[in-house]
Amino acid sequence: MTAVTTPPKKQAQRGRPGQSSPKLAYLPIIFLAFAIGVPLLIIVVYSFLEKPSQGTGVKWVFTLENYKALFIQEKLDGTTALDTRYIKVLWTSFYYSLLTTVVTLALSIPVAMWIATRDARKRNLLVALVTLPFWISILIRTYGMRQIVADEGPIGKFLGIFNIEWSILYSPPATILGLIYVFLPFMILPIYASAERFDFRLAEAAYDLGAKRMTVVRRVILPSIRPGVISGIALVFIPALGSFLQSDMLGGGKTNMVANVIANNFGQARNWPFGSALAVLLIVLTLLFVLIMQGAAQRRGDKVELV
Amino acid sequence: MSEKYLEICNITKVFQTPEGGEVRALDDVTLDIASGEFFILLGPSGCGKTTLLRSIAGLEYPDSGEIILQGERIDDKPPYDRPVNTVFQSYALFPHMTVGDNIAFGLEMENVDKDEVAKRVEEALEQVQLAGYAKRMPSQLSGGQQQRIALARALAKKPKVLLLDEPLSALDLKLRRGMQVELKRLQRETGITFVFVTHDQEEAMSMGDRIAVFSQGKIVQLDTPVEVYRRPVNAYVADFIGETNLIKGTVVSGGISLPGGNVLPTDQLAADSVIPASGDVTVAIRPEDLVLAANGMISGTVRDVIFTGDSVRVHVTVGDVEVIASLASYGTEIPEQGSKVTLNPEHRAARTVAS
Ligand SMILES: Nc1ncnc2c1ncn2[C@@H]1O[C@H](COP(=O)(O)OP(=O)(O)OP(=O)(O)O)[C@@H](O)[C@H]1O
Ligand SMILES: [Mg+2]
Numbered sequence: 001m002t003a004v005t006t007p008p009k010k011q012a013q014r015g016r017p018g019q020s021s022p023k024l025a026y027l028p029i030i031f032l033a034f035a036i037g038v039p040l041l042i043i044v045v046y047s048f049l050e051k052p053s054q055g056t057g058v059k060w061v062f063t064l065e066n067y068k069a070l071f072i073q074e075k076l077d078g079t080t081a082l083d084t085r086y087i088k089v090l091w092t093s094f095y096y097s098l099l100t101t102v103v104t105l106a107l108s109i110p111v112a113m114w115i116a117t118r119d120a121r122k123r124n125l126l127v128a129l130v131t132l133p134f135w136i137s138i139l140i141r142t143y144g145m146r147q148i149v150a151d152e153g154p155i156g157k158f159l160g161i162f163n164i165e166w167s168i169l170y171s172p173p174a175t176i177l178g179l180i181y182v183f184l185p186f187m188i189l190p191i192y193a194s195a196e197r198f199d200f201r202l203a204e205a206a207y208d209l210g211a212k213r214m215t216v217v218r219r220v221i222l223p224s225i226r227p228g229v230i231s232g233i234a235l236v237f238i239p240a241l242g243s244f245l246q247s248d249m250l251g252g253g254k255t256n257m258v259a260n261v262i263a264n265n266f267g268q269a270r271n272w273p274f275g276s277a278l279a280v281l282l283i284v285l286t287l288l289f290v291l292i293m294q295g296a297a298q299r300r301g302d303k304v305e306l307v
Numbered sequence: 308m309s310e311k312y313l314e315i316c317n318i319t320k321v322f323q324t325p326e327g328g329e330v331r332a333l334d335d336v337t338l339d340i341a342s343g344e345f346f347i348l349l350g351p352s353g354c355g356k357t358t359l360l361r362s363i364a365g366l367e368y369p370d371s372g373e374i375i376l377q378g379e380r381i382d383d384k385p386p387y388d389r390p391v392n393t394v395f396q397s398y399a400l401f402p403h404m405t406v407g408d409n410i411a412f413g414l415e416m417e418n419v420d421k422d423e424v425a426k427r428v429e430e431a432l433e434q435v436q437l438a439g440y441a442k443r444m445p446s447q448l449s450g451g452q453q454q455r456i457a458l459a460r461a462l463a464k465k466p467k468v469l470l471l472d473e474p475l476s477a478l479d480l481k482l483r484r485g486m487q488v489e490l491k492r493l494q495r496e497t498g499i500t501f502v503f504v505t506h507d508q509e510e511a512m513s514m515g516d517r518i519a520v521f522s523q524g525k526i527v528q529l530d531t532p533v534e535v536y537r538r539p540v541n542a543y544v545a546d547f548i549g550e551t552n553l554i555k556g557t558v559v560s561g562g563i564s565l566p567g568g569n570v571l572p573t574d575q576l577a578a579d580s581v582i583p584a585s586g587d588v589t590v591a592i593r594p595e596d597l598v599l600a601a602n603g604m605i606s607g608t609v610r611d612v613i614f615t616g617d618s619v620r621v622h623v624t625v626g627d628v629e630v631i632a633s634l635a636s637y638g639t640e641i642p643e644q645g646s647k648v649t650l651n652p653e654h655r656a657a658r659t660v661a662s
Contacts, residue, residue: 204386
């Protein structure tokens with residue numbers, strides 16, 4: 001410890017402001033790769049394996065039967081026929097998700113525009129209110145929803161005054177209502193983010209040039225908030241497609257969405273390989289949707305990246 | 308200019324501020340604008356110019372009063388029902404549309420047929436000397452070009468009144484001068500009535516047929532540029548339009564006693580000056596109306612001499628006030644700093660003004 005010369009101090013390696021070391025990014029990237037990649041790989045591998053004759057898990061024998069079983073049913077007499085059950089489930093999921101997307105979109109645009117036109121202090125409060133549901137577990141919220149839409153719940157009681165019958169719990173409308181309720185903030189927030197940046201002087205200019213209210217919305221406001229709308233559609237439609245809780249708790253299991261069937265195969269039905277095949281199909285369809293959306297966005301020249 | 312075209316009658320607009328106060332942006336404003344006139348609204352920031360323009364456009368609804376265009380009330384109509392268009396200070400071009408679509412937008416709202424739209428877009432672009440720019444996006448234009456497109460977009464509608472809210476304020480001086488000339492030419496050629504807002508008095512004087520000088524929501528003076536410059540109604544206008552020496556004095560027999568023991572004889576003041584029998588008055592003298600004289604009426608000491616090229620500005624301390632004289636840079640002897648000089652007001656251009 002008797003150094004005679006001090007080595008020249010290394011010039012502190014300073015990046016540009018805002019530029020973080022790539023090392024900091026490695027850990028989360030590795031984590032994400034494992035957390036997404038490994039289960040995905042397992043699902044894909046399982047979907048090509050056989051189901052053991054007893055118990056759960058897989059038998060390590062390659063087969064394409066699981067995929068075949070998605071569409072084709074083998075009857076007892078050995079003949080085969082088209083099996084539409086799973087196609088129907090997929091269609092139901094798609095239909096519910098589409099409905100959820102359309103309704104949340106229709107509700108979110110006016111709400112987001114309204115919030116965006118308040119003054120700064122009110123805006124922050126309103127955005128906080130929109131995110132309020134995130135503070136409560138989705139499970140508890142769905143239970144809450146069950147109480148609200150129940151036949152004897154507040155809505156039912158209120159409509160009872162006018163002798164209007166109300167009975168939607170454990171039926172598709174309850175599922176869809178639950179989906180709309182849960183996904184509404186995911187539509188409002190990105191649209192609000194776009195709307196907040198909208199320069200309302202453009203709307204005034206459009207009025208000044210002779211445009212009426214709806215024309216201003218259609219030709220000036222909507223094109224300006226399109227990036228937010230596209231993000232919102234992606235954030236609602238994709239997770240809605242794979243949602244499971246609402247149909248389970250509000251739909252009463254009668255109206256299955258594809259995620260319920262997958263869960264069932266990993267649970268009670270004990271058919272992991274078939275559940276995996278259905279999951280892979282869902283992933284492929286979702287990916288297809290994302291690509292179509294991105295194509296549409298790019299054609300319009302919007303700067304939206306979904307993948 | 309006697310026939311009434313656009314009438315603003317007793318317009319008042321009060322804004323509630325977030326702090327709980329009130330701002331009287333327009334306070335009982337009345338004025339008439341003639342057809343084909345280049346009318347200027349001039350005043351300092353916050354005096355209500357934009358509010359008046361927006362009231363005419365229909366983007367703001369006044370609390371009381373009437374706006375009448377060609378004998379027809381328009382103040383209760385929505386903006387799309389008024390034959391009036393605006394060139395916004397921020398240009399407000401639609402960023403997602405091409406230049407051509409921006410200009411076509413207003414015409415499509417009138418259901419003009421397609422060929423006619425194309426023709427008029429072309430025409431409007433030519434008017435602002437940007438033919439061939441139809442396919443560009445607004446973001447691909449310079450500030451000055453965007454400004455012209457905003458102008459073309461409004462002109463294409465062939466409005467009865469074109470409202471311009473400080474359209475040149477974002478441009479640099481040279482570009483602004485060029486646009487001033489061009490706007491004046493366009494106004495002459497199209498014959499459209501222009502209502503032009505500015506807080507630049509030079510711009511107002513060089514462009515306007517008439518100027519309305521605003522202060523705190525009220526019209527202080529409404530006149531031609533020459534009249535406003537030569538006959539300001541009060542100290543505020545005298546000071547705001549051009550440069551003026553405002554000297555406080557007292558009425559004495561035969562003249563006005565100024566600081567430093569100087570007396571300005573009454574017969575040296577503008578003939579229409581209103582001179583009270585006694586008491587304090589304010590005398591306004593433009594720097595260019597003061598000349599050095601051998602035995603002048605106003606004596607003082609030279610504090611500063613500033614050579615600006617076309618003129619020499621001499622700051623003279625007169626009693627306890629400073630008076631500026633602007634002398635021609637040729638043919639005048641430039642006084643030394645610290646020397647005693649005497650000044651004379653010329654052409655009886657000095658006048659008393661209400662303070
Ligand atoms: N929406 C509003 N809410 C509250 N006060 C307003 C509103 N719009 C304008 N004001 C106030 O009214 C007054 C006049 O505003 P206006 O925009 O007409 O001024 P201006 O003469 O155009 O000023 P500038 O030259 O700065 O553009 C200002 O005091 C302004 O603060
Ligand atoms: Mg203004």
